[in-house]
Amino acid sequence: MSExxxxxxxxxxxxxxxxxxxxxxxxxxxxxxxxxVQKYIAAMPGWQSEVGxxxxxxxxxxxxxxxxxxxxxxxxxxxxxxIYIVSYHCMTKYVKVAFHNGAQxxxxxxxxxxxxEVRYLDIYENDILDExxxxxxxxxxxxxxxxxx
Numbered sequence: 001m002s003e004x005x006x007x008x009x010x011x012x013x014x015x016x017x018x019x020x021x022x023x024x025x026x027x028x029x030x031x032x033x034x035x036x037v038q039k040y041i042a043a044m045p046g047w048q049s050e051v052g053x054x055x056x057x058x059x060x061x062x063x064x065x066x067x068x069x070x071x072x073x074x075x076x077x078x079x080x081x082x083i084y085i086v087s088y089h090c091m092t093k094y095v096k097v098a099f100h101n102g103a104q105x106x107x108x109x110x111x112x113x114x115x116x117e118v119r120y121l122d123i124y125e126n127d128i129l130d131e132x133x134x135x136x137x138x139x140x141x142x143x144x145x146x147x148x149x
Contacts, residue, residue, distance in 0.1 A: 018043040021073060025090040028070045037068040037075045044090055047125050051095045055088055058131055062138040071149065083146035086138060097121040097134075100147035105140045117147075 011021065018026050026043035028036065041052035052075075059066060059077050069076045069084075078084035088097045102109050102119025111120025121137075123129060 016043065020045065023090055023092040024048070025073055027073050030069075030071050032067075032069045032081060034068055036070045040070050040073075040075050044095075048090050048095050051123055051129070052088070054129060054131070055095075055097065055134070058135050059086065059138050062135045063142045066142075076149065078146045079142060080146075082148060084149050085141040085144070085146045091122075093124060095123045097123065099137060099141055100149075101141060101144045102137075104144055105137050109137060 011027070018028070020043075021027055024045035026040055026045075028040045028043060037056065041049060041056060043049075044052045056075075063077070063079070067078045067081050069078075069081065074087050074089045076084040076087040084100055086097065086099055088095055090096075096111075097109070097120060098113075099105060099109050099119050099121070101117050102113075103117045105119065109119040109121045111122055113120060121134070
C-alpha cells in the first residue's frame with residue numbers, strides 16, 4: 001500500500017460475472033473479433049448497451065469486413081488488426097465515441113481532445129444519434145490511415 005493512500009477493496013463482478021469499472025465501463029479481457037466486441041456491448045450498462053448495438057451495426061454496414069477488437073476495456077474498429085479508426089467507451093452519463101483521425105473529418109465531430117488528431121462524439125441517454133452523419137464519419141475515417149494501437 002502506498003503511504004497516505006487508503007487501500008481500495010477489489011471491484012466485484014455484477015450478477016452477470018462482469019466487473020464494471022468507474023462510470024460503468026465493462027471490464028472485458030483483451031481479444032479480437034466480433035465475439036469479444038458483442039460481449040462488451042452486452043455488458044454495457046442499461047441504455048448504453050443499445051447505443052453500443054446501434055454503433056456496431058452502423059460501423060459494420062458502413063465498412064463491411066471491418067476488424068474488431070477489445071483493448072483497454074474499449075471496443076476498437078479498424079481496417080486491419082492493430083490499426084483502428086473508431087472506438088467507444090462507457091462513461092457515467094454518456095458513451096464517448098473516439099475518431100482517431102477525427103480532425104480530418106468534415107464536418108469534424110464536436111468533441112475536442114488533448115490529442116491533435118482525435119475528435120469525440122458524446123452520446124447521452126436521451127440524445128438522438130444522427131445515424132447518417134455517424135455513418136458518413138465512419139466512411140470518411142475508413143479512407144484515412146488508422147491509428148496503430
